[in-house]
Amino acid sequence: MGLGTDVTNKNIRILLVDDHQVVRDGLQHMLEQETGIEVIGQGADAEQTFSCIRELSPDIVLMDIKMPGMDGIELTRQVRRQYPDCKIIML
Known part of the structure; x- marks a missing residue:
């Protein structure tokens, strides 16, 4: 089941953050089956997460607790301080 079409036809750009590569890869595979979703990057720790947010400007960050x-x-707190418009979903 797809998400439908947006008036702007813009994909939702997602950054995946989890310390387990297999989890990130599985989420990416699952999410990319949906219309309108694009996984633009992955991070395994705080440093990679900040780098990806700065360079890629994701619409949503899916983050492991x-x-x-x-x-x-704590990473969410720090991201929200530096990037207050960043949307984060905790896993």
Whole structure:
């Protein structure tokens, strides 16, 4: 089932953040089956996440809560401070 068509025909650009590569790859495969969704990048930690947000300007970040080092909750707080318009969905 697709998401339908947007008036602007613009894809939703998603950044995947999870410390497990297999999870990121599985989510990417699943999401790319949907019309109107484009996975534009992946991050495994805080450094990669900030780099991807800065370079790719995603519409949505899908972020894991439990990650080593900085967890997803703290990372979300920091992303929201630096990029207040960034939309984040926690997994």
